Amino acid sequence: MTTDTLDLAKQEAFAGRIVQVLNDACLGYLCSLGHRTRLFDTMAELPPSTSEQIATATGLDERYVREWLGGMTVGGIVEYAPENGTYRLPPEHAAALTRAAGPDNMASFMQNLALIGIVEDEVFEAFRKGGGVPYSSYPRFQELQAEETARVYDAALIDSVVPLAPGLAERLREGIDALDIGTGQGHAVNLLAEAFPQSRFRGLDMSETGIAAARREAEEMGLRNVRFDIGDSAALTGAYDLITAFDVIHDLARPAQTLSAVAAALRDGGTFLMGDIDASSRLEENVDHLLGPALYTFSVFYCMTVSLGEGGAGLGTVWGRQTAQRMLAEAGFDDVTERHVEGDILNVYYVARKKP
Numbered sequence: 416m417t418t419d420t421l422d423l424a425k426q427e428a429f430a431g432r433i434v435q436v437l438n439d440a441c442l443g444y445l446c447s448l449g450h451r452t453r454l455f456d457t458m459a460e461l462p463p464s465t466s467e468q469i470a471t472a473t474g475l476d477e478r479y480v481r482e483w484l485g486g487m488t489v490g491g492i493v494e495y496a497p498e499n500g501t502y503r504l505p506p507e508h509a510a511a512l513t514r515a516a517g518p519d520n521m522a523s524f525m526q527n528l529a530l531i532g533i534v535e536d537e538v539f540e541a542f543r544k545g546g547g548v549p550y551s552s553y554p555r556f557q558e559l560q561a562e563e564t565a566r567v568y569d570a571a572l573i574d575s576v577v578p579l580a581p582g583l584a585e586r587l588r589e590g591i592d593a594l595d596i597g598t599g600q601g602h603a604v605n606l607l608a609e610a611f612p613q614s615r616f617r618g619l620d621m622s623e624t625g626i627a628a629a630r631r632e633a634e635e636m637g638l639r640n641v642r643f644d645i646g647d648s649a650a651l652t653g654a655y656d657l658i659t660a661f662d663v664i665h666d667l668a669r670p671a672q673t674l675s676a677v678a679a680a681l682r683d684g685g686t687f688l689m690g691d692i693d694a695s696s697r698l699e700e701n702v703d704h705l706l707g708p709a710l711y712t713f714s715v716f717y718c719m720t721v722s723l724g725e726g727g728a729g730l731g732t733v734w735g736r737q738t739a740q741r742m743l744a745e746a747g748f749d750d751v752t753e754r755h756v757e758g759d760i761l762n763v764y765y766v767a768r769k770k771p
């Protein structure tokens with residue numbers, strides 16, 4: 416291509432955008448630290464303060480706090496008043512960055528950037544040789560995943576997600592058998608067990624650290640109607656009236672076998688409630704997805720790659736509604752509806768019924 420054919424305005428605009436990509440990616444790491452150190456939480460409560468005052472309030476090293484505040488200021492996250500050397504986190508920004516923001520806290524999510532950074536060398540190798548990355552390469556995964564999803568479950572599981580399946584809350588109140596596959600640290604199951612004491616719950620995951628944390632929480636909550644087991648969801652056992660899978664199926668090495676096992680383990684009239692990423696299976700329909708780049712990035716660095724690491728299907732984060740519907744139908748579900756929780760842009764919930 417000669418320079419005659421180049422659209423120079425387009426070239427210049429893109430060069431500016433790609434610089435912005437670098438800056439925003441870097442801010443993601445600083446936001447992660449702002450969450451972990453509780454700098455955001457503390458600043459949200461403080462009046463405009465100097466770096467010394469902020470360091471004292473957080474118990475952190477002033478030099479690091481000042482450098483972080485520099486990044487936050489030039490990144491437009493914190494406001495700086497040079498005349499008195501004070502920094503302020505405006506409440507409009509705190510609403511997306513603090514623990515008090517609950518499901519709206521994006522700073523918590525930024526911790527995943529550092530997590531996936533750890534495996535870049537292994538992912539790079541997989542690009543060249545195929546294969547994937549083992550779960551053991553992601554040391555903080557269970558902890559971060561639980562922190563991330565607990566905010567959503569605490570806010571919405573009982574009052575907004577359960578009612579997506581018609582009649583489910585009533586059946587849970589009466590007493591049924593329920594299984595959650597890929598339960599992670601089991602917080603969803605523990606919340607359900609607490610809310611519906613007449614029902615019996617089981618959580619299944621192949622992660623020993625996940626199941627250990629789930630058992631600890633169940634004990635702390637004093638729950639007697641829940642148990643947790645280490646195991647592969649593709650070989651699940653038992654008979655249930657409700658099976659749930661939250662953000663799990665696309666990560667699995669054997670998703671098709673798991674969906675068939677779910678269908679086989681459901682009693683007649685039972686419900687499979689599957690929460691998964693709300694996206695299209697067609698790339699061109701995801702171009703305007705608010706979280707599109709994040710979804711494909713987490714797929715390359717985690718979801719697709721852990722599945723391929725086990726010689727699995729590698730569906731990827733963005734397997735999409737059309738593929739999900741096809742696989743549910745192939746597993747034997749012929750009554751599947753897609754439902755959404757208001758304000759949740761990440762998930763779609765498939766309510767699949769097994770005919771009585």
Ligand SMILES: C[S@@+](CC[C@H](N)C(=O)[O-])C[C@H]1O[C@@H](n2cnc3c(N)ncnc32)[C@H](O)[C@@H]1O
Pocket residue numbers: 560561564596597598599600619620621622625646647648649660661662663666667668
């Ligand atoms: C993205 S996490 C979701 C965890 C949890 N459901 C939540 O919403 O926080 C996916 C989980 O699936 C588990 N998992 C992956 N393959 C599995 C398998 N074959 N059998 C059981 N669990 C599996 C992982 O260990 C991980 O805890």
